Amino acid sequence: MNDENQRQRLAQAVAKDMYGLDEAARSLAIHIDGVGPGHARARMTVREDMLNSHRICHGGMIFTLADSAFAYACNAENKSTLATTCSISFASAAELGEELSAVAEERMRTGRTGVYDITVRAGDGRMIAVFRGNSYQVKGETVPGLKVPPPSDDA
Amino acid sequence: MNDENQRQRLAQAVAKDMYGLDEAARSLAIHIDGVGPGHARARMTVREDMLNSHRICHGGMIFTLADSAFAYACNAENKSTLATTCSISFASAAELGEELSAVAEERMRTGRTGVYDITVRAGDGRMIAVFRGNSYQVKGETVPGLKVPPPSDDA
Amino acid sequence: MNDENQRQRLAQAVAKDMYGLDEAARSLAIHIDGVGPGHARARMTVREDMLNSHRICHGGMIFTLADSAFAYACNAENKSTLATTCSISFASAAELGEELSAVAEERMRTGRTGVYDITVRAGDGRMIAVFRGNSYQVKGETVPGLKVPPPSDDA
Amino acid sequence: MNDENQRQRLAQAVAKDMYGLDEAARSLAIHIDGVGPGHARARMTVREDMLNSHRICHGGMIFTLADSAFAYACNAENKSTLATTCSISFASAAELGEELSAVAEERMRTGRTGVYDITVRAGDGRMIAVFRGNSYQVKGETVPGLKVPPPSDDA
Numbered sequence: 001m002n003d004e005n006q007r008q009r010l011a012q013a014v015a016k017d018m019y020g021l022d023e024a025a026r027s028l029a030i031h032i033d034g035v036g037p038g039h040a041r042a043r044m045t046v047r048e049d050m051l052n053s054h055r056i057c058h059g060g061m062i063f064t065l066a067d068s069a070f071a072y073a074c075n076a077e078n079k080s081t082l083a084t085t086c087s088i089s090f091a092s093a094a095e096l097g098e099e100l101s102a103v104a105e106e107r108m109r110t111g112r113t114g115v116y117d118i119t120v121r122a123g124d125g126r127m128i129a130v131f132r133g134n135s136y137q138v139k140g141e142t143v144p145g146l147k148v149p150p151p152s153d154d155a
Numbered sequence: 156m157n158d159e160n161q162r163q164r165l166a167q168a169v170a171k172d173m174y175g176l177d178e179a180a181r182s183l184a185i186h187i188d189g190v191g192p193g194h195a196r197a198r199m200t201v202r203e204d205m206l207n208s209h210r211i212c213h214g215g216m217i218f219t220l221a222d223s224a225f226a227y228a229c230n231a232e233n234k235s236t237l238a239t240t241c242s243i244s245f246a247s248a249a250e251l252g253e254e255l256s257a258v259a260e261e262r263m264r265t266g267r268t269g270v271y272d273i274t275v276r277a278g279d280g281r282m283i284a285v286f287r288g289n290s291y292q293v294k295g296e297t298v299p300g301l302k303v304p305p306p307s308d309d310a
Numbered sequence: 311m312n313d314e315n316q317r318q319r320l321a322q323a324v325a326k327d328m329y330g331l332d333e334a335a336r337s338l339a340i341h342i343d344g345v346g347p348g349h350a351r352a353r354m355t356v357r358e359d360m361l362n363s364h365r366i367c368h369g370g371m372i373f374t375l376a377d378s379a380f381a382y383a384c385n386a387e388n389k390s391t392l393a394t395t396c397s398i399s400f401a402s403a404a405e406l407g408e409e410l411s412a413v414a415e416e417r418m419r420t421g422r423t424g425v426y427d428i429t430v431r432a433g434d435g436r437m438i439a440v441f442r443g444n445s446y447q448v449k450g451e452t453v454p455g456l457k458v459p460p461p462s463d464d465a
Numbered sequence: 466m467n468d469e470n471q472r473q474r475l476a477q478a479v480a481k482d483m484y485g486l487d488e489a490a491r492s493l494a495i496h497i498d499g500v501g502p503g504h505a506r507a508r509m510t511v512r513e514d515m516l517n518s519h520r521i522c523h524g525g526m527i528f529t530l531a532d533s534a535f536a537y538a539c540n541a542e543n544k545s546t547l548a549t550t551c552s553i554s555f556a557s558a559a560e561l562g563e564e565l566s567a568v569a570e571e572r573m574r575t576g577r578t579g580v581y582d583i584t585v586r587a588g589d590g591r592m593i594a595v596f597r598g599n600s601y602q603v604k605g606e607t608v609p610g611l612k613v614p615p616p617s618d619d620a
Contacts, residue, residue, distance in 0.1 A: 024213035027204035049182035058179035060222045064215025085395050087242035091575045110556045134395050240550050240599050246420045265401045334523035337514035359492035368489035370532045374525025397552035
């Protein structure tokens with residue numbers, strides 16, 4: 001048992017509690033996995049109700065997927081952290097039925113601010129978008145009073 | 156009857172046809188109005204299924220609202236136009252039940268590229284977010300074969 | 311004499327002291343004027359040593375001009391304020407000998423963070439670039455111990 | 466001798482010719498090295514005339530350094546390519562006398578547009594800024610008529 005293990009379990013516990021309250025992610029069937037210190041992954045399958053007038057996935061839905069990965073990555077230490085400014089560049093269209101995955105990684109931390117890079121890819125590996133999120137850590141815990149769970153036998 | 160009238164009627168006709176296909180906007184109950192050459196307005200009421208784990212409107216839903224206003228503004232000439240890069244800065248949280256409005260205005264045009272500024276406000280006038288969208292005009296019409304409708308008697 | 315006058319004189323006094331230390335602005339012959347609460351203007355003439363390999367003004371020099379207007383606008387209350395994230399979109403090339411002006415205006419303020427929009431134009435009025443700066447107010451004064459000067463007779 | 470070698474020699478030949486015309490880079494003593502397909506490195510030492518009113522390196526100078534690395538990386542195929550939108554997030558201050566290096570890498574390419582990530586670090590390894598540049602490939606060659614030089618004996 002070391003610090004890295006503890007940080008990993010903390011990140012997973014925060015994510016679990018966040019997700020329980022995250023109506024938006026759940027209504028879009030966004031799944032969160034691969035959460036750890038400074039990183040997270042979010043997956044979503046493009047549904048009919050996510051299409052725009054060009055019949056491709058609405059940019060806002062792709063942003064929401066990436067922003068979700070960002071939120072779980074930057075809150076992984078249970079310090080309440082918000083998005084300040086985010087930018088997204090679109091690479092190729094995502095089609096109905098495709099599963100998209102967004103991988104978030106911390107790129108920079110300085111005091112209370114951070115920068116995270118998120119890459120969104122389709123199942124065939126092609127790049128859908130790159131997202132960059134700037135975060136700001138406010139006062140308080142993301143999940144107030146959360147205790148780091150003890151290591152499980154199979155962890 | 157002048158050119159400005161014609162451009163206005165074109166913008167409205169494009170918007171009407173776009174909206175008919177725009178499943179994402181409709182599923183979030185985003186309403187489009189105030190469409191004209193280089194500008195558009197989108198409105199949305201924050202629903203339960205738009206909340207994030209902090210129980211405030213998910214940033215992705217706010218982005219989607221702003222991005223919708225952007226899309227209708229930059230396609231108002233019926234020249235097929237896509238978002239390339241967008242950025243958003245968040246000002247204050249939007250609460251359950253609030254009606255948000257996003258007003259998009261063209262800020263720059265040069266050749267095939269454009270920049271649009273979108274301001275998102277709540278019903279009490281406070282600023283929720285500012286969004287900047289970069290657009291790129293590809294080949295083809297947004298609504299292929301669309302005819303500008305004749306002026307109506309009451310227009 | 312009212313508060314607005316006082317804020318105006320404070321902004322000008324801060325700018326004067328900032329400029330005295332601003333080696334970078336001076337070495338590029340950037341002139342600052344039009345400073346007031348939440349706004350500032352910076353001007354610069356494109357010199358030979360500002361050209362890039364295309365023989366047009368280097369984007370970095372245009373950024374520096376806009377960033378300077380931003381810095382004077384967001385420090386106008388003498389609260390030490392830094393740029394966190396800035397973005398710039400380029401509209402048209404600036405040629406040797408052209409005078410460029412960058413006008414900065416506050417667009418959003420929320421707690422310690424702010425968003426400023428800067429528009430860079432050439433002398434003939436065409437748009438060169440649009441810049442958006444995100445600011446963060448740290449502890450301390452921009453110009454420590456600065457006193458607001460009394461109103462001059464001709465102010 | 467293979468294609469990769471040829472692309473590498475092309476990138477270096479383009480950079481050499483670009484740099485000969487790049488007055489802005491030379492006036493700031495920006496050095497370019499590590500140029501190859503989709504990547505480049507730029508280095509600069511913070512001089513007295515690069516300081517802002519806080520007596521740290523002006524953000525515009527850091528942007529210029531990063532933007533230079535970006536320009537050489539995205540023109541490495543000798544297809545004339547321009548910056549459209551760039552964003553920069555500042556991590557820590559750079560002091561007088563520090564040598565900064567900016568490493569640019571291609572992150573996305575789709576048709577005529579591209580996204581490049583540039584990381585600026587100080588000599589002690591700490592991060593100064595992250596920059597993201599969006600590029601657009603226009604008609605024509607960066608260096609018109611350039612021939613790829615034959616491999617040198619020691620290459």
